[in-house]
Amino acid sequence: MSKLSRYQALSIDLIRIGLGSLFIYAALDKIIAPVHFAQVIYNYRILPIELVNICAIIIPWLEITLGICLVLGIWLETSSIVVASLTVVFIGMIVSAIVRGLNIECGCFSLEKSRDIVSWKRIVEDLVILAAALYIFFHKIKTES
Amino acid sequence: MQGCPAIIRRKLQVISRRICILGLLVLLISIVYNWLAPVGIPLITPYRVILVGENRQKVPLFLKRSSLSSLGNHDSSDVIRAISLAEFELLLSEGEVLVLDTRTYTEYCAGHIPGAYSVPYDEFMQGRVDLQAIEMGQKIITYCEGVNCDQSLEVAMLLNQLGYRNIAFYRSGWEEWQNTGKPIIRGCQP
Numbered sequence: 001m002s003k004l005s006r007y008q009a010l011s012i013d014l015i016r017i018g019l020g021s022l023f024i025y026a027a028l029d030k031i032i033a034p035v036h037f038a039q040v041i042y043n044y045r046i047l048p049i050e051l052v053n054i055c056a057i058i059i060p061w062l063e064i065t066l067g068i069c070l071v072l073g074i075w076l077e078t079s080s081i082v083v084a085s086l087t088v089v090f091i092g093m094i095v096s097a098i099v100r101g102l103n104i105e106c107g108c109f110s111l112e113k114s115r116d117i118v119s120w121k122r123i124v125e126d127l128v129i130l131a132a133a134l135y136i137f138f139h140k141i142k143t144e145s
Numbered sequence: 146m147q148g149c150p151a152i153i154r155r156k157l158q159v160i161s162r163r164i165c166i167l168g169l170l171v172l173l174i175s176i177v178y179n180w181l182a183p184v185g186i187p188l189i190t191p192y193r194v195i196l197v198g199e200n201r202q203k204v205p206l207f208l209k210r211s212s213l214s215s216l217g218n219h220d221s222s223d224v225i226r227a228i229s230l231a232e233f234e235l236l237l238s239e240g241e242v243l244v245l246d247t248r249t250y251t252e253y254c255a256g257h258i259p260g261a262y263s264v265p266y267d268e269f270m271q272g273r274v275d276l277q278a279i280e281m282g283q284k285i286i287t288y289c290e291g292v293n294c295d296q297s298l299e300v301a302m303l304l305n306q307l308g309y310r311n312i313a314f315y316r317s318g319w320e321e322w323q324n325t326g327k328p329i330i331r332g333c334q335p
Contacts, residue, residue, distance in 0.1 A: 034179070034186045039207045042190075043293065049205045053190040061175035065167060077156075078163040141156065 012139055013073075015132050019083065020070030022109070022129070023063045029111040030060035040107035044093050045100075062086070070136075077140040084133035091126045094118045185210050193302060195316075196226040204298060225301045227316040230325065233286060236313075242284040247296040248319065254333040258288065258322055262335050266296035269303070276307065285312045291320035 030037040038056035041047065047055060066086070069079035090108070097104055097118045106116045108125070116122070179185040187210055192203045228236070236242050237260070244261040246253045253263040264274050266289070279285070285304060287297035297314040304312050315322075323329060 031178070032184065034184055035207045035209060038186060038190065038205075039293075042205055042207070049192050049203050050189050052205060053186050054188050057179045057186065057188065058171060058175045061178065062171045065171050065174070069167075075163050075167070078160050078167065081160060082164060082167065144156075 008139070012136060016070045016073065016076065016080070016136050019129065019132050019136070020067040020072075023067030023070065023083065025067075026109045027060040027063035027067065030056070030107070031064070033111055034060075036111050037107060040105050040111065043102070043104040044097055045102070046093060046096065077137055077144070080133045080136040080140065084130055084137060087126050087130045087133060091123055091130070094122050094126065098123075183209070183211065193225060193298065195298065195314075202227075204295070206299065207295060208299075225298060225305060226313040227298075228286065228313045230315070230317060230321055232313075233315045236284065236286060242286055243279065245285060245287045245297075245300065246319075247287050247289045247300045248294075250333070252290075252319075254331075256319075256323070256329045256331050257335075258319070259328055259330045260335055261288070263333070264300065266300060269300055276304075279309070281308055282311060283309065285309060286315055287312070288315040288318040288322075291318045292316055294318065 034053075034056050037060065038053050041056055041059075042049070042052045062082075063086075066079045066083050069075055070083070094106065098120070102118065104118055105111075106118045106122050108116060108122055110116070176188075179188070186208070191206045191208070193206060194201050195204050196202075237244070244258055245264040246257050246261040247264055247266045247269065248257075249267075250263050250265050253261075253265070257263070264287075268274055285301070287301045287304075289295075289297040297316075297318060301312045301314045
């Protein structure tokens, strides 16, 4: 293995462990407080009322499962592309909230009372996550082809 | 070169199959956890229909499954009326209306609507509020922090289920009252 590809492999490991840990961390609060998370989802005013709870139940477990896959290096191309897709959805939701002038809690990484309000800063954070997930995905596809 | 599409197609098939497996796994774990956990919530969001002026609006109830049973089924025909600031002031001026502040006692003491009594949501839901002094025909208006809080609606609904029929809730609540410069009382007395 050349020096360059060793560095590349190391960078992939660091990125996937960092990204996976972030997703696990982001899911914990939501699993502990589903009522609060459901309210956060509802505040975006995107989903029909009836579907809010089921999303609040499933999304945190999706995040934690993807996080575990990334940290342990299981099904990397699948987990990274799902992370990327999920992040695109999150970005869309935040952008729509900002455009509609909603001053609401983001519910991005934690549900602490010190409210993390939707903002362009959150979109930049999500774009970094998206770039990291796509980097892992294309690297895996390239190396396994 | 001809092999490239085949490789990509095979890769996509593998990814699609794994996405399905991941999806089913996540669905199973999340439903089972939600079913077993004390903090579990109903799968379909329960809601109540409220009257805002002439319009009916759905208002979701974000409650744990265990708390929901005390409020009954969401298809109840009882409709709770949401009132605006103007309607609220009109009712206040007519008198004989009982205003209930459903925020915490600390928040109530920090500032509340003149004449309002403190009925903290948690205490009310745990049955620690004595309702015997309130007559069934009494006009009652509940309020909480603002449009994003549900406590005033939930208290109004439970009162409705207990037989009180003359109930409304001031939806914009304390935030609007305070922001529009209306008189407020600081301290723990009504």
